Amino acid sequence: MMKSAFRLGAYAIVCLWIFALEPQGKSQTYQGKELVKAELLADTDAVVPGKPFTIGLRLRMAPGWHTYWKFSGDAGLPTEIKWNLPAGWRAGEIQWPIPLKTNDPGDIQTYGYQDEALLMQQITPPAKIGNSSVRLSADASWLVCEKICIPGNAKLYLDLPIASAGNPENQELFARWRRLLPQNLPEITSANWSRAGSDLRFSLTAPTLANYSTVAFFPLPPENTVVGHPKIESRSGNEIKFRIPIEAANKNLSSMEGLIVFGQQANGEDRAAWQIANGAIASNGGPTPAHGIFAFLFFGFLGGIILNLMPCVLPVISLKIFGFIQQAGQSRQKILRSGIAFAAGIFAWFIGLALLLIALKAAGHEITWGGFQFTNPYFVLSLGVIVLVFALNLFGVFEISLPQSATRGLLGWTGGQDEAGSFFQGVFATVLATPCTAPFLGTALGFAFAQSPAVILAMFVAIAAGMSAPYLLLCVQPAWLRFLPKPGPWMLHVKQFMGFLLLATLLFLLYVLGAQRGLEGAIWASCFLLMISIACWMKGAFFTPSASIRVRTIAALTMSILLLVSGVYLIGGKFRSANIASADSRLRSDWQAFTPERLRAELEQGHSVFVDFTAAWCLTCKFNEASVLESGVVREAFQHHAIVKLKADWTNGDPVITKLLQQFGRPGVPLYVLYPGKSEEPIVFPELLTKSMLLEKLETAARAVASQ
Amino acid sequence: MKRKTILTVVTSLVASAVFAFDPPPVGSAAPDFSLTDASGKTHSLSQYKGKTVVLEWFNPECPFVKKHYGSGNMQKLQEEYTSKGIVWLTIDSNAPGAEGNLSPEQAEKITTAWRTHQTALLLDPEGKVGRAYGAKNTPNMVVINPEGKIAYEGAIDSKATPNPADIPNSTNYVKAALDESLAGKPVSNPTTRPYGCSVKYKSS
Numbered sequence: 001m002m003k004s005a006f007r008l009g010a011y012a013i014v015c016l017w018i019f020a021l022e023p024q025g026k027s028q029t030y031q032g033k034e035l036v037k038a039e040l041l042a043d044t045d046a047v048v049p050g051k052p053f054t055i056g057l058r059l060r061m062a063p064g065w066h067t068y069w070k071f072s073g074d075a076g077l078p079t080e081i082k083w084n085l086p087a088g089w090r091a092g093e094i095q096w097p098i099p100l101k102t103n104d105p106g107d108i109q110t111y112g113y114q115d116e117a118l119l120m121q122q123i124t125p126p127a128k129i130g131n132s133s134v135r136l137s138a139d140a141s142w143l144v145c146e147k148i149c150i151p152g153n154a155k156l157y158l159d160l161p162i163a164s165a166g167n168p169e170n171q172e173l174f175a176r177w178r179r180l181l182p183q184n185l186p187e188i189t190s191a192n193w194s195r196a197g198s199d200l201r202f203s204l205t206a207p208t209l210a211n212y213s214t215v216a217f218f219p220l221p222p223e224n225t226v227v228g229h230p231k232i233e234s235r236s237g238n239e240i241k242f243r244i245p246i247e248a249a250n251k252n253l254s255s256m257e258g259l260i261v262f263g264q265q266a267n268g269e270d271r272a273a274w275q276i277a278n279g280a281i282a283s284n285g286g287p288t289p290a291h292g293i294f295a296f297l298f299f300g301f302l303g304g305i306i307l308n309l310m311p312c313v314l315p316v317i318s319l320k321i322f323g324f325i326q327q328a329g330q331s332r333q334k335i336l337r338s339g340i341a342f343a344a345g346i347f348a349w350f351i352g353l354a355l356l357l358i359a360l361k362a363a364g365h366e367i368t369w370g371g372f373q374f375t376n377p378y379f380v381l382s383l384g385v386i387v388l389v390f391a392l393n394l395f396g397v398f399e400i401s402l403p404q405s406a407t408r409g410l411l412g413w414t415g416g417q418d419e420a421g422s423f424f425q426g427v428f429a430t431v432l433a434t435p436c437t438a439p440f441l442g443t444a445l446g447f448a449f450a451q452s453p454a455v456i457l458a459m460f461v462a463i464a465a466g467m468s469a470p471y472l473l474l475c476v477q478p479a480w481l482r483f484l485p486k487p488g489p490w491m492l493h494v495k496q497f498m499g500f501l502l503l504a505t506l507l508f509l510l511y512v513l514g515a516q517r518g519l520e521g522a523i524w525a526s527c528f529l530l531m532i533s534i535a536c537w538m539k540g541a542f543f544t545p546s547a548s549i550r551v552r553t554i555a556a557l558t559m560s561i562l563l564l565v566s567g568v569y570l571i572g573g574k575f576r577s578a579n580i581a582s583a584d585s586r587l588r589s590d591w592q593a594f595t596p597e598r599l600r601a602e603l604e605q606g607h608s609v610f611v612d613f614t615a616a617w618c619l620t621c622k623f624n625e626a627s628v629l630e631s632g633v634v635r636e637a638f639q640h641h642a643i644v645k646l647k648a649d650w651t652n653g654d655p656v657i658t659k660l661l662q663q664f665g666r667p668g669v670p671l672y673v674l675y676p677g678k679s680e681e682p683i684v685f686p687e688l689l690t691k692s693m694l695l696e697k698l699e700t701a702a703r704a705v706a707s708q
Numbered sequence: 709m710k711r712k713t714i715l716t717v718v719t720s721l722v723a724s725a726v727f728a729f730d731p732p733p734v735g736s737a738a739p740d741f742s743l744t745d746a747s748g749k750t751h752s753l754s755q756y757k758g759k760t761v762v763l764e765w766f767n768p769e770c771p772f773v774k775k776h777y778g779s780g781n782m783q784k785l786q787e788e789y790t791s792k793g794i795v796w797l798t799i800d801s802n803a804p805g806a807e808g809n810l811s812p813e814q815a816e817k818i819t820t821a822w823r824t825h826q827t828a829l830l831l832d833p834e835g836k837v838g839r840a841y842g843a844k845n846t847p848n849m850v851v852i853n854p855e856g857k858i859a860y861e862g863a864i865d866s867k868a869t870p871n872p873a874d875i876p877n878s879t880n881y882v883k884a885a886l887d888e889s890l891a892g893k894p895v896s897n898p899t900t901r902p903y904g905c906s907v908k909y910k911s912s
Contacts, residue, residue: 074844075906077868105803106835106909108844143771143870148807149905151771151870226862226901247731248862248899 025058028144028152035062036144038154040136041118043174046163047134050127053166054174055091055158056118057081057140065146066112069099071220073110076149079119079142086134088126095120097180098259100267101216109229111218112145118177133161182259182273191276193255197662200244200256201233206274209238212262217242218273220257224248227256254452297462304466338422339475343468345426347461354460358453376653377516381525381571384509387502388529389536394499397533398540430467515616515651521578524570531566535559590635594648596656603678608643608701613661613671615650621670628689637695641702643674676701731842731861734898738852739840743799743830746815751797751828758854760889761795762882765838765907766829767808767846768818771870772904776847777822779872782864786825789886796826801838806908808846809833835909845904851885851895860885862900 025039037060044053059067059079068076083091096119099111123136137157143149185191189206202217209215217230228245235241246253256276263271392398474480506529514522542555592598594611602609612629614621628634638645650657650669664671664684672685674697683697732739738761742752753761764782767773776782786796800815802808810818815829832838841850841861851860860882867878885895 075904077870077903104906104909105911106801106839106844106907107842108906108909110906145905147908148769149771221901224901226899247733248901 026154026156028150028154030150033062035065035150036060036067036142036152038140038142038152038156040138040156040158041170041173042123042158042160043169043171044160044166045169046161046166047125047129048164048166049125049129049162051166052122052124054120055123055136056120056170056174056177057138057156058173059113059117059119059142061113061115061117061144062146063115065144066100066102066110066114067117067142067144069111069113069218070094070096071111071218072143073101073112074108076110076112076145077143077151079117079140081119081121082139083121084137084139085123086136089134089136090124092122092124095122095181097177098182098261098271098273099218101218101261107229118173120174120177120181129162131162133159135159180271182275185260185274185276189274195254196664197659198246199663200246200253201241202244202255202276203239203241204260205239207238209240209262213264214266214268215240215260215262216266217244217276218259218261219244220259222253222256225253225256230258297458300459300462301466301469304463305469307463307467308470336475339471341420341422342426342429343464343472345423345428346430346468347426347464348423349427349430350460350464350467351457354457358456377513377521377575380509380512380516381528381575384506384513384525384529385532387506387509388532391499391502391506392533392536394495394502396496396540398536426468430464512616512651517575517578521575524574524578528566528570528575531562531570535562538562590638591645591647594646594657596660599646599675602644602646603675606677608641608677609646609675610638610643610698611646611648611671611673611675613648613650613657613669613673615669618650618669624670624672624689628691628694631691634691634694637698641698643698643702674698674701732840732858734858734861734895736858738850738856738858739837741837741840743832743837744812745828745830746810746812746819748812749828751830753852753856756795757856759793759795760854760859760886761797761852762789762886763841763843763850763852764796764798764826765843765846765848766798766800767802767905767907768810768822769807770846770905773846775870775872775875776864777824779875781872781875782847783823783825785880785883790825790827792890794886794890798824798826798829799832799837799843800829801832801835801843802908803835803910804833806910808905808908833910835907838907838909843907845902846907847904848902848907849882851882851889853889859889859895860898861902863902863904866900868901868903 025037027034027038028036037058039058040055041058042053042055047053057079061067068078070078072078081094085091097113097117099113102110102112104110125134135157136159137155139153139155141151141153143151186206186208189204191204192202194201215232215235219227219230221227226247228247230242230244233241233243244256258276259273260276261271261273510522510526513525517525538555538559543552543559547555591612594613599609599611612621612625614625648654648657648660650661661668661671664673670687672689672694674683674685676683680701683701685694685697738753740753742750744750768777773782790796800808800810802810810829810831812831815831818824819826819829830837841848843850845863847864849860849862849864850858853859862881864882865875865878865880867874881897881900884897888895
C-alpha cells in the first residue's frame with residue numbers, strides 16, 4: 001500500500017504539504033496521509049505576570065516517521081521554532097529531550113524522535129501585562145523522514161488568559177517529557193577530554209555507571225565540525241572511555257558538548273542522560289568538578305620536586321646548595337633574595353617554554369614532548385655542549401665561580417650581581433632538567449599538551465613551583481641550613497664527581513646523535529665538542545684576571561676563532577651533511593622498515609603484522625626490545641605464527657610516523673601495535689611490554705585470524 | 709596454501725564491508741570505480757585521470773536534492789564546469805525498492821525532464837561506490853583533482869535547509885573548491901559537514 005503510494009509519487013518534482021486547521025494545532029499531510037500533527041501546549045492554564053512557565057511544541061508523527069534532535073546525525077535536520085512574542089516576553093532555549101539513535105544501512109546514524117516529541121521552552125512574561133489574555137505565536141519547521149524525507153512547517157499559536165494564579169495543565173505530558181531531559185553531571189563525577197591527533201578522547205568516571213548495560217555518547221558538535229561516530233574505547237566498572245573521530249574541525253577543538261545516554265537497553269524508555277558541557281575541564285564553574293586537572297597539576301608539582309634529584313640537574317643544584325652552605329652565616333635577607341632569584345630563574349624558563357608551546361600549538365603544529373626536542377639533532381647537540389661545558393667547569397678546567405665570588409665564569413657572567421647570578425643559575429638548572437623531564441613528567445605533560453593554553457601554562461607553573469619549592473623553603477627558614485653538612489674540602493670532590501655524571505649524560509646524547517646522523521655525524525659532533533673543551537681550557541689557563549691585557553686579548557681572539565671556525569666547518573658543514581642514518585642500519589635481520597604502504601601490502605596478503613614504533617633516544621623502547629622483543633621465546637612465537645615484524649623508527653621525527661602515533665593517541669614512542677588482519681581492529685600494547693602479555697595476544701590474534 | 713587463499717578472500721570480503729563506511733580523507737587517492745549510465749555505457753574513474761572530477765550523490769525524491777535542481781542551481785553548476793572541461797558524475801546509490809532508486813529508463817527520463825548537464829548519471833544500486841566514498845547524504849559532493857586525489861568532500865553549500873530561497877545567501881563550497889582547484893591553488897575549505905537526506909543503501 002505504502003509502496004504503491006511512493007511509486008505513484010515517484011519523480012514528481014512537486015512536493016505538497018497541506019495544512020488542515022485543527023482546533024489546537026496543524027497537521028502536515030503528504031499524498032493524503034497525515035504525517036505530523038503540530039501544536040503548542042503550556043504547562044499552566046493561565047499566565048501569571050512575571051512568573052516563568054513552560055510551553056512545549058508537541059509533534060506527533062505517523063508510525064515509522066521521525067523528526068530530529070538538535071544534532072540530527074549523518075542526515076536530517078533539527079526542528080526549529082521561531083517565536084513572535086509580544087514586547088517584553090522572553091523565550092528560553094529549546095530543552096531537547098534525549099533522542100533515539102537510529103542506524104541505517106551504509107553506517108548512517110541519526111538522532112531523532114519517533115511517534116511523539118515535546119520540545120519545551122521556558123517563557124518569561126513581563127511583570128506587568130495590560131491585557132486579559134495573550135496570543136503566543138511561533139513558526140515551527142521540521143523535517144520528517146521515514147524512508148523518504150518531507151519538510152514541514154506550521155504557524156502555530158496558543159491563547160492563554162492572564163490571571164493572578166494558574167493551575168497546572170497537561171501534567172502527564174510534561175512530566176513524561178521532563179523525565180527525558182538530560183541531567184547535570186553528578187558532583188562526584190570526573191570527566192576528562194583530550195585531543196589525540198584527529199580524535200577527541202573523553203573519559204568519564206561516575207559512581208553509578210556500572211549499573212547500566214548500555215552507555216553511549218551523543219555528540220553536539222559545533223557548526224561545521226564533521227564528527228564521526230563516537231566509539232567506546234573501553235569500559236570497566238564505573239569508568240568509560242570514548243573516542244570521537246573528528247573529520248574536519250577547528251584544530252584547537254579540545255572538547256565537545258554532548259550527552260552521556262545510559263539505560264538498560266539502547267533507546268529504552270528508561271533511558272537517562274547527563275549533559276556534558278563544552279570544555280568539561282575548563283574552570284567555567286560548569287557541572288563537572290575538574291578533579292582530573294588538579295590531580296595532574298599535583299603530579300606536575302611532585303615531578304618538579306623530583307627533578308632536583310635527576311643526574312642532569314644535580315650538579316647545578318649542588319652548586320646552589322653549596323651557595324646556601326656558604327651563605328649560612330650571612331644576613332637572612334641576602335639569602336632570601338638570592339633564593340627568590342634562583343626560583344625566578346626556574347619559573348622564567350618554564351613559563352617561557354609554556355608560551356613557546358602554546359604559540360606552536362596555536363600556529364597549528366602538532367606538538368609532542370619527545371618530538372618537540374629530541375628528534376631535532378641540533379637541540380641534542382646544543383644540550384651536549386651545555387653539558388660538556390658544565391662538566392669541564394666542575395672539573396676545574398676553567399674557573400668555578402660560586403655566586404658569591406661571581407665576577408667571571410659561566411655562572412657569574414653578570415658581574416657580581418648576586419641576584420642576577422642566582423637567576424641565571426635557576427635558568428641553567430632548568431635547561432639541564434629538560435631532558436630529564438620526559439620520563440618523569442610524561443603523563444602530566446601529555447595530558448597538558450592536549451589542553452587549553454591556560455592548562456598548559458598552569459601545568460608548567462606547577463612544575464616550576466615543585467622544582468623551586470625546596471629552595472624557597474630554605475630561604476624562608478634559613479635555620480634549616482643547619483642540617484646541611486659544613487663546607488669543606490669534600491665539596492671539591494663531590495663537584496668533580498658530578499662532572500663524571502654529566503659526562504655520562506653526554507655519552508647518551510652522543511648515542512642519540514649517532515642514531516640520528518650516523519657514526520660519522522657523531523664523530524663530527526665530538527670533534528666540535530673537543531674544540532669547545534680546548535676553548536674552555538684556554539679560558540681557564542689564559543683568560544684570567546691576573547693575566548695581562550695582551551694575553552687576555554689573544555686568548556679571547558683565539559677562542560672566538562676556534563669556536564667560529566670549528567662551528568662553521570664541523571657543524572655547519574660536516575655534521576649537517578652527515579647522512580641521516582637510515583632505519584635499516586639499525587634493524588636486526590628479521591625486522592623490516594615500516595612504511596604505511598608496506599603495512600597495507602602485508603595485510604592485503606593476509607599476513608598478521610606487528611609494528612614496533614621506536615627511537616634511538618627512547619630508553620623504554622630499548623629496554624622492551626632487549627628484554628621482550630628480542631628474547632628467544634618471543635622471536636620463536638613471531639616465527640611460529642608467521643607474523644611480519646616492522647620497525648617504525650621515529651629517531652628523526654618522521655612525520656608519517658608522527659601522524660600514526662597521533663592516531664593511536666600517543667605523544668611519542670614507544671608504541672606497539674599488532675594488526676591481526678585487514679578486517680580486524682589493531683591491538684595496542686601498553687608502553688611497558690611483558691613476554692607473557694605479548695605471547696598471549698599473539699596466540700589469540702593468530703587464532704582469530706585462523707577461524708575466519 | 710589453499711587455506712590461506714580462502715582466508716585472504718574472506719578477510720578481504722570482510723574488510724571491504726568493514727572499511728567501506730569511512731569516507732577516505734581529503735588528500736588520499738580517490739577509490740577507483742566503474743559504473744554504467746542510463747544507456748548502459750561504462751564509466752570508470754581511472755578513464756578520467758588527468759581531469760578534475762566532481763561526484764554528486766543523487767536522489768530525485770529528496771527535498772534537499774530538489775532544492776538544488778528545482779531552483780536550477782545544480783544544473784547551472786554542471787553546465788558551467790563541464791564547459792570548462794570538468795567531468796561531472798552524478799551517482800545514484802539508492803537500493804532497488806528504496807526511494808530514489810532509478811532504473812536506466814527512469815534515469816534517462818529524469819535527465820531530460822530536469823535538463824541536467826552532468827557528464828553522466830551513474831547507477832550504483834548495490835551502493836558499492838557510495839560506501840567506498842562514505843557518502844551518507846544526498847546531495848553529497850566530492851571533488852577529485854587531476855592527480856586522482858580527493859580535494860574536497862562535504863556539502864554543496866553552507867545553508868543546511870531544504871529551502872531554495874536560502875541558495876542566494878549561501879556559500880557554494882563546491883564552486884569555491886573547483887575555482888581554487890582550477891586556479892592551481894589548494895582548496896581552503898576541503899571538508900565540510902554534508903547535509904541532506906540519507907542515502908538509502910541496500911542492507912548488507
